[in-house]
Amino acid sequence: MFVLVNLKTYPCDPVDVATAVRDVDEATDARLVVAPQAAHLERVAETGVETWAQHVDPIDYGSNTGHALAESLADAGADGTLINHSERRLKLADIDGAVEAAERAGLETVVCANNPEQIGAAAALGPDAVAVEPPELIGTGTPVSQADPEVVEDAVEAARNVDPDVSVLCGAGISTGDDVVAAGDLGAEGVLLASGVAKADDPRAALEDLVDPL
Amino acid sequence: MFVLVNLKTYPCDPVDVATAVRDVDEATDARLVVAPQAAHLERVAETGVETWAQHVDPIDYGSNTGHALAESLADAGADGTLINHSERRLKLADIDGAVEAAERAGLETVVCANNPEQIGAAAALGPDAVAVEPPELIGTGTPVSQADPEVVEDAVEAARNVDPDVSVLCGAGISTGDDVVAAGDLGAEGVLLASGVAKADDPRAALEDLVDPL
Amino acid sequence: MFVLVNLKTYPCDPVDVATAVRDVDEATDARLVVAPQAAHLERVAETGVETWAQHVDPIDYGSNTGHALAESLADAGADGTLINHSERRLKLADIDGAVEAAERAGLETVVCANNPEQIGAAAALGPDAVAVEPPELIGTGTPVSQADPEVVEDAVEAARNVDPDVSVLCGAGISTGDDVVAAGDLGAEGVLLASGVAKADDPRAALEDLVDPL
C-alpha cells in the first residue's frame, strides 16, 4: 500500500513528522511518503523520507512570480506531487498542464478528485495515480471506506475503464490500520492521510498503528 | 452535422445573426444553433432559432449573485449550453457540477477542451458532446481540420474510448463548407463556429456557403 | 435613500418582484431598483423598473465566450451594475477593469466589499458608490446596522477619506424600514437587500413596510 501523509498547513513540526514517517516506512512493507508545504520541502527531504509536494503549477521556466515550478520542487527534494487536491482545485486545462510539468521534471503524480466521474476524467489525463476524496468526509474522522464504500469501488472501476495503468488511491477520514485495509479491500492501492497523523499527539504511534495490519 | 454559431461578445446584432441561422437551418439537413450572450438569450430565442447559452455555473437556486443558473437560462429560451469554452475555463469539479446543473434543467451540453487528453477527461463527465478546439487556432481562419487533422481524429478516439455515447465536435478556424466536410471526414459530428459567421459582412451568405456541401 | 433589491439566483418570479419594486418606487421618495440575473434583464427592464445587473466583466467587444459585456447589459436594459459582490469576488485589477467597462457603457456602478479597509480600496477605483456587506451577516436577517454599526460608520469614513464623491451603501441582513433608517443614521446613502424582499411571501408588502419610515 501507498500511504501519503499530507501536512497541509497544519501547525505540526514538519521534520518531526517526516522523521516518524521515514522510520515507520523502513519497518514496514508499505510505502510511506510525506507532503509538506513548499517552503518546508528541503528540510523534510533532508530527513531521507520520500517527499512529495502538495501542488505544482502548469508552467515552465519563465515569468511566473508566486508559482510552483516542477523543476524547483524536484530540486528542493520532491519525488512526486499532489495535483488538484480539493483544497487547491484547478481548471481542467491546468490539471493537464500540471501533470505534464510534473512528468517533465521527473515527479510522480497523483491527481485528486471528488467522485467517480471526476476520477475517470483525471485518469484520462495520464497521471501515475488518481485519488478519490469526497470533500464532505475530509477531516471528519469517518473513513470513506466505511461511510461510502461504493465511491471507492466506483472510482476504481471508472479509472480502470479509462486507463488500467492508473492506480487508484482514496482519502478522507482515514486514520486507522483497519481503514487502510478496508480501502485495499475495495480496490484502492493506497491512501491519503492528513489530520489522523499530522495532528496526532504522537504521530509515530499513529503511523505504527496504521501500518500494523498491512 | 451540428453547427453551433458562437456570438461571443462580438459587436454583431444578435437577432440579425439568429434570424439568418434560423432561416438557413430550415433550408438544410444540418442542425444549426446560435449561442448569444446571456443578456441576449431571450430576444434570440424569440426568433425561433435553436438557442444555446455560452456558459452555465455549477449552482442551484440560492445565493449566487452574478452567476448563470441553468434553470434561468432555460427559462430565457436556452435549449443547450457550452461548458468550459477555452475563453471561460472551469475547474474540473465545476465542469462536473455544470454538466449536472444543465441536465437538471433540461439543457443539452457540449463540454469544450483543448486536446485529446482533455477530451477524454470531458467525456468521462457524461455530457451529450465534447468539442475539441486547439486554443492557438481559435480566430485564425485556419481550420483545425486542415492545420491539425490528427487532433480531431485523436479526440474522437479518446472520447470513444471513455464513452461511445458522447458525440465529438471540433472548432477553431472553421469558416467554409469544405472545413465542415473535412471535420466530418475526420469523425466529428459537428462544428463550433464564431467569427467566420458572426463577424461576416453577410452572415446569411456565410452560413449558406457553409452548409452548401452538406 | 437608494434601495437595491438583489434577486440573486432565487426561485422568485423576476417580473413579479420587479413590478412590485416599480410600483412602490413610484409611491415613495426613495429610489428603488432591482437586480435580476443577466438572462432576465430584458423582461425585467420591460416592466419599467430601474434595472441593474449583478455583475459585469472587465472586457471589451471581442472573443470573450461566457462573459458579461457592459454594452450588452445596457442594451438589455441595465442602468447600473453591482461589481465584486461577496458571492462574485473579483481580482483587484478586474474590479478596476469592470468599473471602467461599466462607465464606458453608461452603467452606474456599486462596488461591494467586506470591511472598511476594502471599502477604502474600492472607493479608490472611482465607482459611483461602494457597499459594505459583512459576509457573515448576509442572509441572516440580523441587520448590519444593528449587529455591527461601527462597520458602517467606519466604511463611510474610509470612503470619504479616499474620495468624498463616492456614496456609501450597506447591506447584509436588512429587511425592515427600521433597518434602512438605522443605516441612514450611520451615514449610508442606501442599502442592498435580497432575501428580505425576493423570498418574502408578499414582496410588495415587504417593500411597502421597508419604505414606510423613509
Place this chain on the structure above:
Amino acid sequence: MFVLVNLKTYPCDPVDVATAVRDVDEATDARLVVAPQAAHLERVAETGVETWAQHVDPIDYGSNTGHALAESLADAGADGTLINHSERRLKLADIDGAVEAAERAGLETVVCANNPEQIGAAAALGPDAVAVEPPELIGTGTPVSQADPEVVEDAVEAARNVDPDVSVLCGAGISTGDDVVAAGDLGAEGVLLASGVAKADDPRAALEDLVDPL
C-alpha cells in the same frame, strides 16, 4: 533605496544570485533583497541575504493543501513578501487577507498593482509599501521611469492621498542605475527588478552597476 530582485521561476541558480545580492548589499547604502520561489526560500536565506517570498495566501494554520502560509514562509527565512504581483493577481478580499496574514507572521508587505488607481486601492489595505508595475512594460527592458514617468508620479500621489505612511516602489523594465535614480526622482522609494539581474550573464556586475549611482 529599496531594491528587490525577483527571481520568478527563472532558470537561475538562486543561491548564486542571492550571494551576489548579499555582497553588493553590504557594499552600498541601498537595501537589497531577493525573492526566490517558496521551495528555495530556505537555501537562499541561509546565505544571509534579506529574503522575501513572492506570494502569501490569505490563510491561517489549517486545512489548506497547496497554499503558502505566512508563518511557514517566515519559518523558512522570509522577512517580507510580495502580494498581488501581476503574474499572481488576487481577489481584493484576498489581498486584504494576505496583508493581514503577513503582518500576523511578522513579514513586511509590498502589494503590487497595475496603475495609480489600483495603487490607491492597495494603499487603503495598509501594507508597508505598494509597487506600481505597468504590466505591458514587464520584461521589456524599457524602464517605467522612462516609458511612462507620469504613472510613477501619479502612483506616489494616489498612495499619499490614501495613506502617507505607505511607501511607493515601482517596477517593470528597470535594469540600470540610471533607471533607479530616475525612479527615485519621480518619488519612488525603491524598485522591483527581475530579468535585468536574474537573467544577466553576471548578476553581481549587473547589481554593482545598478547601485553605483545611488
